[in-house]
Amino acid sequence: MNKDIFLTNSLGNKKEKFIPIDENNVGMYVCGPTVYDDPHIGNARPLVVFDILFKVLKCKYGNKSVSYIRNITDVDDKIIQSSNEKKISIEELTKKVTINYHSDCDYLKCDKPNKEPKATEHISLMVKMAEDLIKKKYAYVNKNHVYFEVKKFKDYGKLSNKNLEELIAGSRVEISENKKNPEDFVLWKPSKNNEPSWESPWGKGRPGWHLECSVMSKKYLGIKFDIHGGGRDLIFPHHENEIAQSRCANDTDKFANYWVHNGFITISNEKMAKSQGNILKINDFKKKINGQVLRLALISSHYKQPLDWNDKLINDCQKILNKWYECHVEVNKKVLIPEDSLSPLYEDLNTPGYIANIHKLYDKAYNGSVKDKQIFTTACNFIGLLTDSKDKWLNFKKEKSNISEKEILLKIEERDKARKNKDYKLSDKIRDELINKGVLIEDKDGKTTWKIK
Template sequence: MNRDIYLSNSLGGRKEKFKPINPKKVRMYVCGPTVYDDPHIGNARPLVVFDILFKILKCKFGNSSVVYVRNITDVDDKIIEGAKQKKILINKLTTDITKRFNEDCDYLNCEKPSFEPKATENIPLMIDMIKILIKKNNAYENNSHVYFDVSSFKDYGKLSNKNVDQLFAGARVEVSENKKRPEDFVLWKPSLKEEPGWDSPWGRGRPGWHIECSAMSKKYLGDTFDIHGGGRDLLFPHHENEIAQSRCANDNKSLSNFWIHNGFITVSNEKMSKSLGNIYKIKDFYKKYNGQVVRLALMSTHYKQAMDWSDDLLLQSQKTLDKWYEHQKKPEGKVLIPDEDLNPLYDDINTPGYISNIHKLYDKASKGSDKDKEIFTMACNFIGLLIEPKSKWLEFKKNILEISEEEILQKIKDRNKARDNKNYELADKIRNELLDKGVLIEDKDDKTTWKIK
């Protein structure tokens, strides 16, 4: 496809034409999970958003020309805390949560990134980077801690539009005695005996909260790459600090040319938080909804917007997919999605606009030829929907039903007997009984079929 991709760049705050440094190697880094607790629906949003961006980039530049890196942060104070609370070993917690994270990715039908590096497997790189920062006077050691000296980096605050003087004037930040200034942030800190630690020039310790992304993005994507993504909340301080570290260590003008941030998921218009108890874990949806339902729900709002999560949203998505599955037809041979239908995705990943186009393609498919059905299905497949066969979709629904298929068929027999005898009262009663159990009966021609409501 010839048309250009446009993306909203947080750095600068406007929508820009996307131009990769090297079209034969488009590079994207997305901040992955810190594996300390089960992933929730808020974590799911960037997974799906950047999965779609990955697909768009591959469509534009070619499958083998896009490198997507998503890290796993498996060393962090929250992990230490979480393991303590659950009274399990740190290693057990991180492997368990990483496993669950991968299950969630499969459930949501997200493609595997090109690389999924773990922080703990790249500690030496972080130590090297910290060494460089100290050597260049961008960092200082004090009492086994190493801090980044924010005053040494002129562009600090440029990404998040923050003025350092104002930012820390009130000092709501905990000021450590070891820091020179409150805005400085930790690169390395000492570990207690029972805490995970690695030997370093500053003693046994562990890395700070931001350095892992700087080290791993450099390893896989180089000093400057094309896209860096993550949730809005990472904009400050995480991404600001990443930029400071990387640019000082690498001595260059840009870490990533594009910064993309997805909005939050709220519940009843409030941010999900543990204290409010309004967290929806992804695995909580496994039983009730096919992963595609959750995926479509996540795509129903533009990624930049906040989105309010509700049952109604899921039910609507379920209904839409039910309808769409009626005309699913696996493409045979090469089928192209018309450019004009693809347009919204190229314009800042406008998934709701694209979904609207799918509805139009559906209309055509429902009245048109097999080819139309194939185009429609292809359009769904592009954003990770309707890939699994209809039989599987129906099977999932059957499995969550509380009534067996035999019982249903028996009830239908009973009802049809009643109908033959013109005992419509009884027939309607049976139908309503089934409806209460979520089974909908349809009389078509001479045959009675059933489906899940």
């Protein structure tokens, strides 16, 4: 499609036309997980949002012209803490969480990024960047720590709309005697004996939080690239500090050109937080709900807006997909999605607008030709929906159910007999029995079908 892509750039907070540095080599870096605990539904949102942005970019520029880099942070204070709490080694913890994370990505039908670099595999580059920053006088060493001196970077606060005076006045920044100024942040710090550590010019230690993204984005996308994404909460301090480090280390006027941030998920209108005890892990849904349902729910509001997670949302999405699968057909050839239908996705990734268009395509497909059904299915596939066959979709819940198919079919047979004898009391009784066991009966075209409620 010739249409331009528009994105809301957090840097300046305006919707802007997306112009890549090089159309044949579009780069997107998204902050992936810190692997200290299994991913929750809040982590799922950026996974799905940026997966769709990835798809839109590939649609516009071609599959081979887009690089999607999503890191895994596997060294961090939270990991150390979590490994102590869980009483397992750091290696075991990060390995386990990473496996679960990948399984969640599959479950949510996300395309694989081009590269998924790990922080621990790039420590030497982080040391190098810290050295560069010291050499260039943007950073200083004190008692085996390396700090970035925020004052030296004149554009600090541009992304998050903050100025230094306010930050200091707020005085909520960690105060440390080692720092020259309270706003300075750590590039390298010493490790205690039982903590992970690497050799460095400043003694054994480990990197500060932000350094891995600066280093890995540089390695895989270069010193300037197109899109940097993540959750809203990362704007400050994480992304602000990334910009400071990277631009100073690389002597550039820009780091990423477009900053894209997704909004937060609330759980039944409450903030999702450990203290609320309402953190929903992605893994907990796998038994009962198809990943496509979560995916649809996650894009049911615009990515910038908050999204409330509740039972009605899940039920609605489940119903919509049940309905949509009625019109699902196998598509083996290339089918074009009408430009009018696709265009909301180009307008700042307006997924609700696109979903509305899919509803319209469904209406057309329902009484339409095979071609209409193919267009409808293709439009769903584009955002990772209806990607399974109809059978697989229908069998998902049957497989997860604890009532056997044999038992159900026996009951249905029994009920059919009763219906033929016009013994509706008995037939309704059997139906109620099955409903109580979670099995829904439907008499359709003279045949009785069933599904798990």
